[in-house]
Amino acid sequence: MEDVDIVLEVDGKKIPMNEFVRRMLSGVIAGSVSALHGVDEGWKVINISIKR
Secondary structure: OOOOOOOOEEOOEEOOOOHHHHHHHHHHHHHHHHOOOOOOOOOOOOOOOOOO
């Protein structure tokens, strides 16, 4: 996987992640989204917001 820029914020607070966690989290998200019907394989940015 190429270099990725991923930021995790919880209630507005940035959560630090080491290289392994950044790669794992970005890989899971990118792979899952890329597999969805209608997502262009050349996508550039994925934004996800989760509220509970």
